[in-house]
Every structure is written in structure tokens, then in C-alpha cells.
Amino acid sequence: MNIKILKISVPIVAVAALAYLIFSPSRYVGYSPDQPIPFNHKIHAGDNKIDCKYCHTGVENSAHATVPPSSTCMNCHGAGNVAGNQEHVKWLKAQYESNTPVSWVKVHDQPDFVYFNHSRHVQRGVDCSTCHGNMAEMVKVKQSKSLNMGFCVDCHRENNAPNDCSTCHR
Numbered sequence: 001m002n003i004k005i006l007k008i009s010v011p012i013v014a015v016a017a018l019a020y021l022i023f024s025p026s027r028y029v030g031y032s033p034d035q036p037i038p039f040n041h042k043i044h045a046g047d048n049k050i051d052c053k054y055c056h057t058g059v060e061n062s063a064h065a066t067v068p069p070s071s072t073c074m075n076c077h078g079a080g081n082v083a084g085n086q087e088h089v090k091w092l093k094a095q096y097e098s099n100t101p102v103s104w105v106k107v108h109d110q111p112d113f114v115y116f117n118h119s120r121h122v123q124r125g126v127d128c129s130t131c132h133g134n135m136a137e138m139v140k141v142k143q144s145k146s147l148n149m150g151f152c153v154d155c156h157r158e159n160n161a162p163n164d165c166s167t168c169h170r
């Protein structure tokens with residue numbers, strides 16, 4: 001008789017967490033999957049000082065930072081023909097011309113039962129490097145901070161940010 005009630009009352013987060021622990025892909029400090037073509041943050045954001053927001057347009061105003069579409073790359077590699085003879089640039093242009101989006105592999109990936117919002121942090125002046133390390137020096141993207149619950153909750157406590165469970169689990 002009570003089974004139905006029991007089922008409903010099982011905290012959704014606990015079920016999701018269990019599924020996550022069993023099925024989660026590899027997400028850990030040092031995780032650095034190969035991409036369809038190597039993309040070098042050091043060349044772009046470091047040496048050439050292209051602003052992070054030029055490519056990650058969502059960081060200031062939305063939950064998701066977003067990864068740029070190839071049309072953004074073409075601002076320089078298309079008509080401007082920057083590095084036009086480089087093999088990966090040739091590949092990129094061919095994909096763009098045939099309307100095939102590049103399937104970038106996600107590196108930082110919170111489980112679905114965690115809610116995170118970029119704009120709330122970026123607008124408060126939290127630097128990208130706090131959570132992603134020094135991207136402008138990275139030749140290949142890798143996860144450099146644990147981004148686990150303790151990491152989030154500690155900083156929220158120190159900054160008097162909301163810290164009840166429903167802040168990050170909804």
C-alpha cells in the first residue's frame with residue numbers, strides 16, 4: 001500500500017546520483033579527450049589575445065558558455081584565409097562549406113542533476129581560471145579543477161552565496 005508513497009518520496013537527487021555514479025563518463029582532473037581536430041587555446045586566446053567571450057558568447061548572459069559554431073572560426077580562417085594552408089584549417093573549411101558542424105567533445109560536464117549557471121558567476125567577477133585553470137596557456141583543453149560539490153559549496157560559503165540544496169539541485 002505504501003510502496004507508491006515510498007517511491008515518490010525517494011529523493012530524486014539520490015536516484016540520479018546513483019545512476020550517475022554507475023553510468024557517468026570519465027570526468028576528472030586531467031581529463032583531456034582528443035578533439036576532431038586539435039584546437040589550440042594558447043595560439044588563439046594567448047598569443048593572439050582573442051577574448052574568451054568572442055567565442056564563448058554565452059558566458060555573460062546565460063547558463064551555458066557555449067562552444068562557437070564554425071562560422072565564428074571563418075571570420076578569420078574563411079575570407080581572411082589565416083593559416084589557410086594548415087591541414088586542420090583546410091579540414092575545418094571543408095566541413096564548413098558542406099554545412100557539417102564540428103562535433104567538439106565536451107570536457108567539463110556536470111551530471112544532469114546539477115544546475116550550474118555561468119552568467120551568475122561571470123557577472124560577479126569570478127574569473128574563468130577559478131574553475132578552468134589558465135586556458136590561455138593550454139595547447140589542448142584539459143579539466144584542471146575538480147568542480148565537485150565541495151569545490152562549489154566552499155566558495156559559496158565564503159562568499160555568502162545561496163547554499164541550500166535547491167540552489168544546485170532542482
Ligand code: HEC
Nearest residue numbers: 038039040043048050068072073075076082083086088089
Ligand atoms: C580572430 C581570428 C581567429 C578566429 C576567430 C579563429 N582563429 Fe584559428 N587561428 C588564428 C590565428 C592568428 C592563427 C595562427 C596563424 C599562424 O600562426 O599562422 C590560427 C591558427 C589556427 C589553426 C592552426 C593551428 C596550428 O597548430 O598551426 C587551427 C587548426 C585553427 N586556428 C582553428 C580555429 C578554429 C577551430 C576556430 C573556431 C573555433 C578558429 N581557429 C578561430 C586566428 C583565428
Ligand code: HEC
Nearest residue numbers: 039044045050051052055104106107108128132135136141
Ligand atoms: C577562437 C575561439 C576561442 C577562443 C578565443 C577561446 N576558446 Fe575556449 N574553446 C573553443 C573551442 C572551439 C572549444 C572546443 C574544443 C576544445 O575543447 O578544444 C573550446 C573549449 C573551451 C573549454 C572547454 C569546454 C568543455 O567542453 O568543457 C573551456 C573551459 C574554454 N574553452 C574556455 C576558454 C577561455 C577561458 C578562453 C579565454 C581565455 C577561451 N576559451 C577562448 C574556442 C575558443
Ligand code: HEC
Nearest residue numbers: 052056059064065066108109110116121126127128131147
Ligand atoms: C564558478 C565556476 C566557473 C566559472 C567561473 C566559469 N566556468 Fe565554465 N564551466 C563551469 C562548469 C561547472 C562547467 C560544466 C557545465 C555543465 O556541464 O553543465 C563549465 C563549462 C564550460 C564550457 C563548456 C560549454 C558549456 O557551456 O557547458 C565552456 C566553453 C566554458 N565553461 C567556458 C568558460 C569561460 C570562457 C569562462 C569565463 C568567462 C568560464 N567558463 C567561467 C564552471 C565555471
Ligand code: HEC
Nearest residue numbers: 115116117120124126130147152155156159161162167168
Ligand atoms: C569562486 C567562487 C564560486 C565557485 C567556485 C562556485 N560558485 Fe556558484 N556562486 C558564487 C557566487 C558569489 C554566487 C552569487 C552570484 C550572485 O549573487 O548573483 C553564485 C551563484 C550560483 C548560482 C545561482 C544561485 C541562484 O540562486 O540563482 C548557482 C546555481 C551556482 N552558483 C552554482 C554553482 C556550482 C554548481 C558550482 C560548482 C560547479 C559553483 N556555483 C561554484 C560563487 C562561486
Ligand code: HEC
Nearest residue numbers: 013014017114147148149152153156163164165167168169
Ligand atoms: C553550490 C552547489 C551545490 C550545493 C549547494 C549542493 N550541491 Fe550537491 N552536488 C553539487 C555538485 C557540483 C555535484 C556533483 C559532484 C561531482 O561531480 O562529483 C553534487 C553532487 C551531489 C550528490 C551526488 C553524490 C556526490 O557526492 O557526488 C548528492 C547526493 C548531493 N549532491 C546532494 C546534495 C544535498 C543533499 C545538498 C544540500 C545539503 C547539496 N547537494 C547541495 C553541487 C551542490
